[in-house]
Amino acid sequence: MDNIAGTKSSLTWAVHISVAALVALWLFPTVGLFVSSFRTADQIATSGWWKALFPTEQSLTLRTADPDTQMSVDGVYVIEGNLFTGEDLSDEIDMSAWGTSSRDIGAYAPGDTAELRDGERITVQANGDYRLESPVEMEGSRGQRIFVTAELPPDFTLENYQQVLFSGNATDSMAKAFFNTLTVTIPATIIPIVVAAFAAYALAWMDFPGRALLIAVIVGLLVVPLQLALIPLLKLHLGIGIGKGYLGTWLAHTGFGLPLAIYLLRNYMVGLPRDIIENARVDGATEFQIFTKIILPLSFPALASFAIFQFLWTWNDLLVAKVFLIDATGQTTVMTNQIVELLGTRGGNWEILATAAFVSIAVPLLVFFAMQKYLVRGLLAGSVK
Structure with missing residues (x-):
């Protein structure tokens, strides 16, 4: 039971x-x-x-005021102030330790006095107040460096996005790369869908010699590695003059995406009711009218499913863009390549890399959530009768 x-x-x-x-x-x-x-x-x-929502203990490198602010008090030269003055920090910071050397940043507790060179002495309080004393006049252009360990409140900023999207000139900003990626992705998604839809209809509902062989060839092309065709295809594009711009990239993405698109759409169209198509032919509809008026509307789940895959693949692509978008000036740099440039030039600036990465995945996430209801329907196309 x-x-x-x-x-x-x-x-x-x-x-x-x-x-x-x-x-x-x-x-x-x-x-x-x-x-x-x-x-x-x-x-x-x-x-x-x-x-991120809780206070965290951090190590900060701060400096006292410059020597030109010193005052003579009872024969002693003194510099007083607050280490956090001028810093974008909370007024309620309570340090737990401090030091004058990077080798031991927690050598002193708040209120302790540290002995410096030439008889100088400095005392730092828990709220950042300090008093630097010297028996002789202090020289130099910069203040004494102090390492502070303190618990800081949560801090969120939009400066990362401002720096990623709008900093630098027009050729090296993420905003420029964002629009370049859209320029590559949108045509590279639409063109293979249009071509594959016509081909899939012909392979599904039109009888012509060699149809079965053509279907077998398309299935075989699904296993051809992308890297295998890059160099020959680039030489062809350079030979006909389209190897250094968007057109060559669009055609490359179209060629690499067509086998899956035709296979997916053909399986879906074969599963559509035959009676609808035969009745349309009896009523005098042409093949083009059947395709545009009946097949395309009924095949929308499969079209949307492939559009999701093609858009995500093209948007996140780096290899094809590196090979076919040959531009030394950076005018056609896409987002994946721009993030690689950030990795190479910024190294440990993880806040910039995290922002750039999230900007890069924001559009694919939006596309996926907007069309995900068609994804399973399209993937299951033709799997059951």
Whole structure:
């Protein structure tokens, strides 16, 4: 009786747990990237993104006022002030330790006095107030460096996005790369869909010699590695003059995406009711009218499913863009290449890299969530009768 149709499986809880685990594995890194994109470099270096809403203990490098602010008091030269003055920090910071050397940044507790060179002495309080004394006039152009360990409140900023999107000139900003990526991705998604839709209809509902062989060739092309065709295709594009711009990139993405598109759409169209098409032919409809008026509207789930795959693949592509977008001036740099440039020039600026990465995945996420309801329907096309 347990296998009767309509009864609820006893393993439903296992399915729910598995789905929840998969969602969590996908969601946690995305949320972490989003939170990190609003944090400062010091916060990212000292604590994980899951602690973003809580105070964190950080090490800061601050300086006293310049020697030209010193005053003579009872024969002693004195510089007084607050280490946090002029810094974009909270007024309620309470330091736990401080030091004058990078080798031991927690050598002193708040209120202690440290002996410096030439008889200089400095005392630092928990709220950042300090008093630097010297028996002789202090010289130099910069103040004494102080290493402070303090617990700082949560801090979120939009400066990362401002720097990523709008800093620099028009050729090296992420905003420029964003529009370049759209310029590559939108045509590279639409062109293969249009071509594949016509080809899939012909292979599904039109009889012509060699149709079965052509279907077999298309299935075989699914396993051809992308890297195998890059160099020959680039030489061809350079030979006909389209190897250094968007047109060559569009055609490359179209060629690499067509086998999957034709296979997916053809399987879906074959599963459509034959009576609808035969009745349309009896009524005098041409093949083009059947295709545009009947097949395309009914095939929207499969079209949307392939559009998601093609858009995500093209948007996240680096290899094809590196090979076919040959531009030394950076006018056609896409986002994936721009992030690589950030990795090469900024190294440990993780707040900038996190922001750039999230800007890069924002559009694919929007496209996926907007069209995900068609994804499963399109993937299952032709799998059951």
